[in-house]
Amino acid sequence: MxxxxxxxxxxxxxxxxxxxxxxxxxxxxxxxxxxxxxxxxxxxxxxxxxxxxxxxxxxxxxxxxxxxxxxxxxxxxxxxxxxxxxxxxxxxxxxxxxxxxxxxxxxxxxxxxxxxxxxxxxxxxxxxxxxxxxxxxxxxxxxxxxxxxxxxxxxxxxxxTLADVEGPVLVRLLDDAVSRLRLSHRAPSLTLRTDEGDTWTVGSGDAEVTGPRHGILLWLARRIPSGVSSAHELPQLPRGA
The missing domain is CATH 1.20.120.450 (dinb family like domain)
Known part of the structure; x- marks a missing residue:
C-alpha cells in the first residue's frame, strides 16, 4: 500500500x-x-x-x-x-x-x-x-x-471553472496535485510558478511552467494547457498522476 x-x-x-x-x-x-x-x-x-x-x-x-x-x-x-x-x-x-x-x-x-x-x-x-x-x-x-x-x-x-475557486482552496488543490505528481516515477522535472507568486518544484525543477493558479491546476489535473506556458514545449505529464 x-x-x-x-x-x-x-x-x-x-x-x-x-x-x-x-x-x-x-x-x-x-x-x-x-x-x-x-x-x-x-x-x-x-x-x-x-x-x-x-x-x-x-x-x-x-x-x-x-x-x-x-x-x-x-x-x-x-x-x-x-x-x-x-x-x-x-x-x-x-x-x-x-x-x-x-x-x-x-x-x-x-x-x-x-x-x-x-x-x-x-x-x-x-x-x-x-x-x-x-x-x-x-x-x-x-x-x-x-x-x-x-x-x-x-x-x-x-x-x-477553476477560476471560480477561492485562492486558498486553489493553493491546497495545487499542493495536492503536485504531491501526487511527485509520487510518479515518470514525473517530469518541473518548476511551477504561478502569476500569484507561488512556486512548486518536482524533481530537480529543470523545466519552468508558468501561468495563473487555475491554469496550472487545470493542466496538472486534466492535462488541459489553458493559460500555461513554458520557454520550450510543455513537459509531458504521466497519466494518472
Missing part, C-alpha cells in the same frame, strides 16, 4: 464547510441541466456529463463507507467489488435523465453530510484505504471529497 495525503491545513470543521459550499454549487449547476445537457460530453475523456454526475454520487456513498470505517474501526471497501464494479455502476447510471441524476446527487450528498461530522470526534482508526491501495488520514476525507466536487464540477463544462 502507498500512503499519500494532502498537507495539513484547515480543521475538519472548516473543510466540512467547504464541502457544503462546493456541494451546493454542484447541485445548482446540475439543477440547470436538461436531459440533452446530461447526455453531452464532459471534459473527462470518454465520459458524458451523466457519467460525471453519477460518479459524484457514487463517490459520496464511498466516502460514507470510509467514514464508518474511520469511526468504528470495521474495515469497509471504498468501492465494494473493486474498480470493475465501480466503473460498471458509473456506466449503469450515466444514461439517466437530469431529474434522476439530481435526485441521486441530493440524496447521497445529504447522507454524507450526516456522517461526515463524525470525523471530528474520536476515531477508531487514523487511516483508511482508498481505491488503488492508497492509504490516507481519516481526517483528510473531507478535503478529498472537496477535491472530487471541485474538479468534477469543472468537468461538467457547464459554466463553472
Amino acid at each position: 502507498t500512503s499519500t495525503a494532502p498537507s495539513t491545513g484547515p480543521s475538519i470543521e472548516q473543510d466540512l464547510g467547504l464541502v457544503e459550499t462546493a456541494t451546493t454549487a454542484v447541485l445548482a449547476t446540475a439543477s440547470r441541466l436538461t436531459d440533452d445537457d446530461v447526455a453531452a460530453a464532459s471534459l473527462c475523456e470518454g465520459w458524458t456529463r451523466g457519467h460525471v454526475l453519477t460518479h459524484i454520487a457514487r463517490n459520496a456513498e464511498a466516502m460514507v463507507r470510509l467514514t464508518r470505517w474511520a469511526v468504528t474501526g470495521e474495515r469497509e471497501e471504498m468501492y465494494p467489488g473493486g474498480t470493475e464494479k465501480r466503473d460498471a455502476d458509473i456506466e449503469a447510471g450515466a444514461g439517466r435523465g437530469a431529474a434522476e441524476q439530481l435526485a441521486d446527487l441530493r440524496g447521497t450528498a445529504s447522507a454524507l453530510a450526516e456522517d461526515f461530522p463524525r470525523l471530528g470526534g474520536d476515531l477508531a482508526t487514523s487511516e483508511v484505504e482508498m481505491r488503488g491501495g492508497y492509504v490516507v488520514r481519516s481526517a483528510s476525507l473531507p478535503f478529498l471529497r472537496l477535491r472530487e466536487l471541485v474538479l468534477h464540477h469543472v468537468d461538467l463544462d457547464a459554466g463553472y
